[in-house]
Amino acid sequence: MKLLSVILPAYNEEKMIEKARDTLGRILSEQDIPYEIVFVDDGSKDQTWSEIEKAAEKDNHVAGVHFSRNFGKESAMMAGLASAGGDCCVVMDCDLQHPPETVVEMYRLWEQGYEVVEGVKHSRGKESLAHRASAGMFYKIISKAVGIDMSRASDFKLLDRKAVDALLEMPERNAFFRALSAWIGYKTTSVEFDVREREEGVSKWSTKSLIRYAITNIVSFSSAPMQLVTGAGVFMFLLAVVLGIQTLVHYFTGNAVEGFTTVILLLLLIGSILMISLGIIGYYISKIYEEVKGRPRYLISRKIDSQVKEQRNR
Incomplete structure (x- = not known):
């Protein structure tokens, strides 16, 4: 039996640390699956890290990583993967909206030879109409931009050590x-799950944060917005040709249009497209600047290794 690392990014989840540890530990122990649980505290402002320390003192399967500040969920997941010592790793939410029982199913599929097991949403659970609409729009946009169907994708997945x-x-x-784990390839399968209701706390995802998340990840993974700039340029060129021909015809037939309405509308249209295009290009340049600086994805201020991992490394 090979070691399974379960990675749980946590931001202000003090009420869920013990419950997540207890639930996962019980399920995996019943199935005789050797495991470690890696909590990643993403710069929480509550007592999340204190709860992780308590869990590690109580359970030798628990490991913890504490960021110096909030770096975001993507960084937390990557830090968890870097700290994990398992032959395979599962990434899931600390609030247990990803059902822990599905982890066992993922592990059994990995034992059969699959190297990436994607958790696919069968239902999204209870959501407000506004949140459901914004989430649906987000996934449509990002699926088109990255060229991968993200409509039911989630961060809940198992990855083999090589992945x-x-x-x-x-x-x-x-x-x-989410997109990179699909891009790397490897032998992949999927399991469906129903998103559960949160037992404690509130969701950290608002409509505003979803929009920011969409923009950041589209730019980081795809050049589609830059292609929109090119498309807008081609459209304006064709429009200019049509209007130029129309203007010349009116001029030579003596029916030139008086007034500046057309000119004003064109200037407004061209100016708007130029400003949007400059904004898109500027955002890409800012991301290039961040990459060129070479700063780390995250900074770790404190860390606890599980005794399971330490025993294995001896």
Whole structure:
């Protein structure tokens, strides 16, 4: 039996640390699966790290990583993968909206030879109409941009050690975990799951954060917005040709249009497209600047290794 590392990014999840540890530990122990649980505290402002320390003192299967500040969920997942010592790793939410029982199913599929096991959403659970609409729009846009169907994708997945190493070797600072785990290939299968209701706390995802998340990840993984700039330029060129021909026809037939309405509308249209295009290009340049600086994805201020991992490394 080979070691399974379960990675749980946590931001202000003090009420869920003990519950997640207890639930996962019980399920995996009942199935005789050797495991470690790696909590990654993404710069929480509550007592999340204190709860992780308590869990590690109580359970030798628990490991912890504490960021110096909030670096975001993508960084937390990558830090968890880097700290994990398992032959395979599962990434899931600390709030247990990803059902822990599915981890066992993923592990059994990995034993059959699959190297990436994707958790695919069968249902999204209870959501407000506004949140469901914004999430649906987000996944449509990002699926078109990255060329991968993300409509039911999630961060809930199992990765073989070779897939984990492949992800960690990628140097980019702004990594889009969901898309990269599909991009690397390897032998892949999927399992369906129903998103559960949170037992404690509130969701950290608002409509605003979803929009920011979409923009950041589209730019980090795809050049589609830059292609939109090219498309806008081609459209304006064709429009200019049509209007130029129309203007010349009116001029030579003596029916030139008086007034500046057309000119004003064209200037407004061209100016808007130029400003949007400059904004898109500027955003890409800012991301290139971040990559060129070469700063780390995250900074770790404290760390606890599980005794399971330490015993294995001896």
